[in-house]
Amino acid sequence: MPILPREQPEPARPHQVRRMAESFGTDAHRYDQARPRYPEDLVARVVAGSPGPDVLDVGCGTGIAARQFQAAGCTVLGVEPDTRMADVARDRGLRVEVATFEKWEPAGRVFDTVIAAQSWHWVDPAAGAAKAARLLRPNGRLAIFGHVFEPPAEVAEPFAAAYRRVAPDSPLSSQPARRPLEVYRAGYAKIADTLRATGRFDEPEQWRFDWERSYTREEWLDLLPTTGGLTRLRPDQLADVLGAVGRAVDALGGRFTMRYTTLATTAVRTGTP
Numbered sequence: 694m695p696i697l698p699r700e701q702p703e704p705a706r707p708h709q710v711r712r713m714a715e716s717f718g719t720d721a722h723r724y725d726q727a728r729p730r731y732p733e734d735l736v737a738r739v740v741a742g743s744p745g746p747d748v749l750d751v752g753c754g755t756g757i758a759a760r761q762f763q764a765a766g767c768t769v770l771g772v773e774p775d776t777r778m779a780d781v782a783r784d785r786g787l788r789v790e791v792a793t794f795e796k797w798e799p800a801g802r803v804f805d806t807v808i809a810a811q812s813w814h815w816v817d818p819a820a821g822a823a824k825a826a827r828l829l830r831p832n833g834r835l836a837i838f839g840h841v842f843e844p845p846a847e848v849a850e851p852f853a854a855a856y857r858r859v860a861p862d863s864p865l866s867s868q869p870a871r872r873p874l875e876v877y878r879a880g881y882a883k884i885a886d887t888l889r890a891t892g893r894f895d896e897p898e899q900w901r902f903d904w905e906r907s908y909t910r911e912e913w914l915d916l917l918p919t920t921g922g923l924t925r926l927r928p929d930q931l932a933d934v935l936g937a938v939g940r941a942v943d944a945l946g947g948r949f950t951m952r953y954t955t956l957a958t959t960a961v962r963t964g965t966p
Contacts, residue, residue: 719924721781725755727916729840731810732902732955733761739959740765743834745805750936751794751821752812762808763787770804772797795820803830811839814880818859818887826893829962835894837884838957841877845949846870848913848941855937856922865922874954884958894960902955910942913949 739762746767750759753771755778762769763786771789773779779789790797792818807825809816825835843849853870860866878899885897908916914935917923923931942949 695731700912719776719777719806720918721755721775723915724778724919725757725781725785725914727919728755728757729842729906729953731758731761731838731840732904735838735900735902735955735957736761736765737787738900739806739808739834739836740767742959742961743806744830744832747804748806748808749804749828750787751807751809751825752815753782753787753789754778754812756785756787756789759787760785762806763773767806770802794824799828802828803833804828805830805833807835809837813837813839813884819890822887822891823893826962827892831962833962834959835888835962836957836959837881837960838900838955838959841874841954841956842951843871844913844951845945847945848938848949850946851937851941852917855934859933860922860926863922865882877954877956881956881958886959888958888960894962896962897958897960900957900959902957904955905950906953907948908942909948910939913942914939 706889712866736758748759748762748767748769748919749758751767753759753769753773754775756771757783759769759771771779771782771787772792772794773789774791774793776791779791782789790825792798807828809821813821830837849870853868856863857866871966881899882961885899888897917935917938918931923934925933948955
């Protein structure tokens with residue numbers, strides 16, 4: 694789900710914006726190294742609430758979440774549309790099949806758990822929910838989750854100003870520097886509505902995990918180019934944005950603390966075949 698800079702263009706529906714959806718493989722190795730992992734409590738809760746170890750990871754990217762589920766004792770298959778991301782995931786020991794989730798052919802396979810980590814907004818919501826229900830064994834669990842990270846205003850506002858300057862025509866330029874958590878929670882509530890509409894899931898649950906991470910200037914500038922608003926900038930535009938953000942972090946003493954919230958919508962497939 695949402696991540697700074699906004700990976701959900703508005704008002705366009707994200708699953709229709711394929712060029713941005715498949716832009717994260719521009720530097721797949723940087724993506725794998727810089728992107729944050731998911732709370733271990735979330736992984737443990739999903740695993741404990743699933744009937745078995747077989748996991749399908751939708752839009753697995755470089756396998757960040759998948760490796761955490763493997764470490765928790767699961768057998769994971771990834772589906773990923775970007776061959777560059779899939780290659781990195783395979784190098785990290787993950788089985789990956791290259792396709793969009795909507796077009797992927799399961800060939801009769803079913804799973805105990807279907808997860809989507811920071812990727813469900815690139816899937817057609819109604820088609821994705823119905824397909825996940827078909828792929829789950831009775832009482833299997835669907836877990837859709839992602840990070841909300843809004844840097845402090847001292848970092849977010851210089852970023853937004855620089856981005857508007859270098860990419861004034863981007864749909865992302867019109868968005869505010871920071872948005873309240875409730876905006877993101879509303880997005881997860883809409884996911885729950887699509888799951889209810891299938892008639893194939895028990896009542897969805899909303900989970901929340903709050904945590905913090907400290908970033909140095911170098912660490913934050915390493916992460917930023919992996920985010921949706923920056924993956925398609927020209928090198929000179931990217932350098933301009935990173936320069937403005939770097940100066941902002943320097944003014945804070947060279948580091949800052951990010952307060953993360955990881956949100957999840959999760960539901961159990963009904964026990965009927």
